[in-house]
Amino acid sequence: MNNKDILQLLVCGLMIAALAIFGCKKVDYSPGTTSDVNITGYLEKYSDSFSLFKQILDRTETSDFLNAYGAYTCFAPTNSGVKTWLAKIGAASVEAADLNKLKDMVKFHLLTDTIxxxxxxxxxxxxPTMFGQFLVTGVSNEGGSSSYTINRQSLVTQSNIKVGNGYIHQLNRVLEPSTLTIAQQLEAKPEYTIFVEALKETGFYTLLNTVDPDTTKRWMTVMAESNTALADSGINNYAQLKDRYNNTGNAANTNDSLHMYVAYHILTGVKFLGDIINAPSHTTLEPQEVISIELINQNVVLNQVEFNGVTETGVTINRPVSDNAATNGVWHDAKAHFTVKYRKPTAVFWDVSTFPEILKLPAYYQKQSYTWRRQSEADEPFKEITWGWGSLASTNIFTYSYSTTSSLTRYAVNNDVNQLPLGLPARPTWWEMTTPAIIKGKYKVWMCYSRSKQSSSSNNLCQVSVNGDLMPRTMNFTDLRPKGSDAELEAIGWKQYTEVRAYNTDSNYAGRLVGTYEFKTTQRQTIRITNLTGTQNNNFLDMIHFIPIDDNQVWPKFKTDGTKTYQ
Structure with a gap:
């Protein structure tokens, strides 16, 4: 017998042995995606902690569907928490509790997603929960240890318990949904009497006291001012607030300043602080007026803006007493008095090379060039600048270019420009930037650049859009500024934005009018440069001017140190 025959006999023997051992046993197959118990099974398994919550699920006929396949998150209160809650609602046991109240309690502890x-x-x-309200999370620090909190009502004592149909988070207390509207909650607090009186006289109290069955219309957010916040601005009672703003004699009149003041404190939609900080501004019930948002050292600050180098200090939200959920939305507490500001349109001469990331590099800003490289399409190195991903990795870069000797930056404002590679197929197809705050009104938009033409055939024709709206005129980073007087140039949509100098490359510094745009709201805006034809790396953007249509479009001009020069 050779080795091959011996090996075949061994294999046959092992197969026979396996059949003898397993042949008469039933093989169990799990129909689910995991062998873990589901939510109901887990609560049964740990009845010492969850028997009362399980009884509530049984009585509300919820146990079966939480034992089936699905994707849920359950916030499960322990027995001690349920006992405390039953005593609070006046029920001696689960069986003695009102069934509808138990059903609402269960819905408020369940989410139809895995969180x-x-x-x-x-x-x-x-x-949101199955009850229809959102849960708010936070962190509590007690005795040197930190715990997650839910709705400021309960601590998470054990988290991320993975079960077959989702997750369980163990709580030490029962969560209770809001039962009062925003208006009712504010009225119940004596520290907001002045603001509530303003809500009533302007008619907004009725709005904030309504729970619209249509959830697309139900939710609102209020930035409330306490009596203390108003007192800091010399308003100690409602009569003083009314005297300051009630200019028509009818606070319900939409043209009345008191009505405008209150409308400006109400945002559309339900916006907890986590939502508020994710957008630069939010619309209010005062038409075309927004509240701008900045996150400064973990403080949520309203309406802190800079106009032409002057910073207007904003109002900080009092985080510990904000995020108050109501049946129709949420309200926050503002630490100081604020109201809508109606400003006259004012020119913004934006030096695009003063973005936050370069300002944080004092070794480079106005000293030497610096390049950022995106490692992937998902990589976003800037807060206020982004670009369309190009297929050539080496051109997915952004360069802050600075030099006092280069012909491309020597006469630029502050001797620096932003270098923007553009062009299909390898380079970015567009660049997008967030502008400084611009007061609402109608403006002419001027793109000011240092012209570069890498080769005789280089061409880079671009389209500019503001807030997604295309400007009627194109621009080309390879075009020289035409010759002519200021008036002649302006008539054909050009200008010299730098101070007049007698040098050969003077026409490299060109201001190109791309169109007129009406800003509907006072806030920071979005501008995008999109490549149409041509391609090159050396596109040098220096400034963008937003000038009210009735203002002088040619003056002031700018010196290399950034100061203005006039006629």
Whole structure:
């Protein structure tokens, strides 16, 4: 017998042995996606902690569907928490409790999605409960240890318990949904009497006291001012507030300044602080007026803006007493008095090379060039600048270019420009930037650049859009500024934006009018440069001017140190 025959006999023997051992046994197959118990099974398994909550699920006929396949998150209160809650509602036992109240309690502890503590940010969870209200998470620090909190009502004592149909988070208290509207909650607090009186006289109290069955219309957000916040601005009672703003004699009149003041404190939609900080501005019930948002050292600050180098200090939200959920939305507490500001349109001469990331590099800003490189399409190195990903990795870069000797930056404002590679197929197809705050009104938009033409055939024709709206005129980074007087140039949509100098490359510094745009709201805006034809790396953007249509479009001009020069 050779080795091959011996090996075949051994294999046959092993197969026979396997059949003898397993042949008469039943093989169990799990119909689910995991062998873990489901939510109901887990609560049964740990009845010492959850028997009362399980009884509530049984009585509300919820146990069966939480034992089936699905994707849920359950916030499960322990027995001690349920006992405390039953005593609070006056029920001696689960069987003695009102059935509808038990059903609402269960709905408020369930989400139809799988949510782990990775989503427990300072604010509401990404999906509402089955009750229809959002849960708010936070962190509590007691005795040197930190714990997650839910709705400021309960601590998470064990988290991310993975079960077959989702996750369980163990709570030490029962969560209770809001039962009062925003208006009712504010009225119940004596520290907001002046603001509530203003809500009533302007008619907004009725709006904030309504729970619209249509959830697309129900939710509102209020930035409330306490009596203390108003007192800091010399307003100690409602009569003084009314005297300051009630200019028509009818606070319900939409043209009345008191009505405008209150409308400006109400935002559309439900916006917890976690939502508020994710957008640069939010619309209010005062038409075309927005509240701008800045996150400064973890402080949420309203309406802190800079106009032409002058910073207007904003109002900070009092985080510990904000994120107050109501049946029709949420309200926050503003630490100081604020109201809408009606400003006259004012020119913005934006030096695009003063973006936050370069200002944080004092070794480079106005000293030497610096390049950022995106490692992938998802990589976003800037807060206020982004670009369309190009297929050539080496051109997915952004360069802050500075030099006092280069012909491309020597006579630029502050001797620096932003270098923007553009052009299909390899280079970015567009660049987008967030502007400084611009007061609402109608403006002419001027793109000011240092002209470069890498070769005789180089061409880079671009389209500019503002807030997604295309400007009627194109621009080309390879075009020289035409010759002519200021009046002649302006008539054909050009200007010299730098101070007049007698040098050969003077016409490299060109201001190109791309169109007129009406800004509907006072806030920071979005501008995008999109490549149409041609391609090159050396496109050098120096400034963008937003000038009210009735203002002088040619003056002032700018010196290399950034100062203005006039006629």
């Amino acid at each position: 782990t503590t990775a989503s427990f940010k300072d604010g509401k969870l990404p999906v």
